[in-house]
Amino acid sequence: MLNIENLSFSYDQKPVFTGLNLTLSPGxxxxxxxxxxxxxxxLLQLIAGLLSAKEGTLQKGYSKLSYVFQEPRxxxxxxxxxxxxxxxxxxxxxxxxxAEALRLVxxxxxxxxxxxxxxxxxxxxxxxxxxxxxxxxxxxxDEPFASLDLELREEISIALRKELGRRGSSAILVTxxxxxxxxxxxxxxxxDDLKK
Numbered sequence: 001m002l003n004i005e006n007l008s009f010s011y012d013q014k015p016v017f018t019g020l021n022l023t024l025s026p027g028x029x030x031x032x033x034x035x036x037x038x039x040x041x042x043l044l045q046l047i048a049g050l051l052s053a054k055e056g057t058l059q060k061g062y063s064k065l066s067y068v069f070q071e072p073r074x075x076x077x078x079x080x081x082x083x084x085x086x087x088x089x090x091x092x093x094x095x096x097x098x099a100e101a102l103r104l105v106x107x108x109x110x111x112x113x114x115x116x117x118x119x120x121x122x123x124x125x126x127x128x129x130x131x132x133x134x135x136x137x138x139x140x141x142d143e144p145f146a147s148l149d150l151e152l153r154e155e156i157s158i159a160l161r162k163e164l165g166r167r168g169s170s171a172i173l174v175t176x177x178x179x180x181x182x183x184x185x186x187x188x189x190x191x192d193d194l195k196k
Contacts, residue, residue: 001026001138001170002047007056009042016042020056020194024138029164029171031181034191040174041070043191044140047172062170066136068144072123074115080126081111087134094133101129104159106152121147125156132163139164139171145180157183 002024009016017039024030032040045051046058048067074083084098102108105125115123124147131139145153161184164171173184181188 001028001061003057003059003061004047005057005059007043007046007058008054009039009046009051010054017191017195022189022194024170024172026061026137027165027168027170028187029161029173029185030187030189031173031175031185032189032191033175033178033181036176038191040191041142044142044172044174047138048140062136062138064134064136065138065140066131066134066169067140068124068127068131068142070142070146072115072120072127074123074126074130076115079112079114080107080118080129083115083126084130084133087130097133097135098129101132104132104163105129105156121149121152124148128156128160135167137167137169139169141171141173143174143176145175145177153177153180154183160184 004020004022007020008018034040042051046053048065075086078086081098084101085094088094102111105128107122107125107129110118110122118126124144128144145157148156157180175181
C-alpha cells in the first residue's frame with residue numbers, strides 16, 4: 001500500500017525531518033503521534049503529492065486518496081450536500097452514498113446548510129463525509145476529531161474505523177490524543193521512531 005524509505009524534507013534549507021521510514025499495509029490503519037511541528041502534517045502532504053521530498057523513496061500502492069486536512073476546505077458557495085457531490089466521479093448510488101456518509105458523521109439534518117452556517121466541528125465532520133463519498137483506498141486524516149466534544153469524537157472515530165474496515169481501506173491518522181489513536185488505529189507510531 002505504502003512504503004517510505006529514507007525520506008527527507010526541508011523548508012527553505014531548514015530540515016523538517018531526515019531518514020524517515022514507514023510501511024503501511026493494505027487495510028491497515030495507523031495513528032501517527034508526536035509533538036507539534038515535528039513534521040506529521042508535512043508527511044501527509046508528501047504522501048498526497050502536495051509536496052516533493054528532497055531525497056528518499058515513496059512508493060505508493062493505492063489507486064485513490066481521500067484527504068481530510070486539519071482545517072476544513074469546503075467550497076463556501078456550496079451546501080454540505082453539494083460539497084459532497086463535487087468530489088463524486090460516478091453518480092451511481094450518489095444519493096445513497098451521500099446520505100450514508102452524512103449519517104455516519106451525524107450531519108443528516110445539515111445537508112442543505114452552507115459552510116458559514118456550520119460550527120467548526122460541523123465543518124470538520126462535513127470534510128470527513130466528503131472523504132467518505134470520495135471512496136479512497138487510502139485515507140489521510142489530519143487531526144479530524146480535534147474540534148469535536150468528547151462524546152462525538154468517540155462515536156465518530158469508532159464509526160469511521162468500522163466503515164474503513166468494512167471497505168478494506170488503509171488510513172493514517174495524525175493525532176495528539178492517545179485515546180483517539182487507541183480507538184481508531186491498529187498500530188500507534190511515534191513520529192520520532194520513524195527516523196534513523
